[in-house]
Amino acid sequence: MISHFSLPYPFSDSNVYKYSNNAALLHTKNAIELTDRYLDEISLKRELLTKHPERCYHSSPHTMAAQWEIVDLIINNLVTYYPDKFELEKKDGQWIFSNLLTKETASFKFGDRTTLEIEPLDFIGRHVQEDLILMMQRDGDLILDAGQLCFPANWSLYFNSEMNFKEIHSPIPGFQSDFLVDRILQFLMRIEAGTPWERKNWSLMAGSRLDSSLETFSEWGQARKRVTKENAGELVHFRVEVQKLFRLPKSNGILFTIHSHMLSLEKFIQHTPWLEQFYAILRELPKAIYDYKGISLYREQVLDYLEAELKKR
Amino acid sequence: MKEFLYTKGKRKYIFCADSKGAELLYNFVQQAMEDKVPFDFMIIGDKSDAFLEHWYSQQKMGTFLYLSGQWEFIKRLKKLALEAGFSEYEMQINIVGQISKKLVCCECYGVNEFIDDDLHLTCKHCGIVLEVSSHYSRRLEAYLGYTSIS
Incomplete structure (x- = not known):
């Protein structure tokens, strides 16, 4: 049973939403979180990676050292925070990693690519619900040099691979003009090892597909046209990405983990303060932002639904 | 792109144009004649790739190449020149008319050509409208x- 409190809530006290660098220090320092959807999402991820490797995985050849750092960070994270679910045994440079949930054991020599069937990032990504993005830092910029991405919010890893930070974000309205992109880039490049950060991003989704890739938009995007005031509670989902940022000390790369959570609007609004605040935010949301978030086609219907629900309280 | 200008002091000049791009080179030809520098001026009609490859490969170090014409013509001659050993620094290019650009289909990753005025096109690989x-x-x-959902 999913309670509404299982959804990470993305809004602060303000009822007006705007783009900002809303990153906060991540005190628990855990890159990975497991939810009760773990096994379903892991198997969906693996299915997507098998069927659509070009869409879901990309890496530049020079990322191998950073990929191993990610394996180290994530496995340590898993055995530290979930010791009853994951185990690691180290013997003479040999690592034996056990996932007790999937009942799998992997044995490999740390740092030796030939001892894994797939690349290190691809390997460890198949054990976590998060999408994993590696940004390498060079020439005063961050470059998307590797990633395993199965649950994107309407963007393409294939297309964005090897882009710098500004190129990746150029489709976001207003992002270029107000220097926000520069400030966020400068902030990211100053992230230090051992001091991870976290931010949350939100959107609405007509339907409940986690794999809302740009490549399949013509399939899942159709649901936007079916939203009515009557079905919005069931059909429309509130989507939150918990994004965490870790400096990799040896390669100086940045690991960016994205955990996508979803909850139907009817469950989301069971908590009245959330209903009230989200209604206020959606009503005041600037057009450029709701266009970019892909809400334009059904924003009115959702507002009507939320308003009707508010009257019932 | 750099401004299309005559650069003095080269050992030899080659001026290549298609019928649309020739006019722009007349001043350069005149300048080369005044400077008494060797040059070739050729309006490329139906010259074969083999002919151009041979011609380019006969040129000596220090030869400077000017290409003037429509985008398809420029793409073809630039490619041949690079293959023959010219570098980007040993040539100048003037494009007449529209440049065709590449568009990647977000569904099948197929590559399509488009020109600046195009707002939409049909992917020639999978048939969806882009x-x-x-x-x-x-x-x-x-x-x-x-893609769009409309």
């Missing part, structure tokens, strides 16, 4: 074509 965007990938040397 909206031309300004989102550009240097890795793919192409713009992103979005």
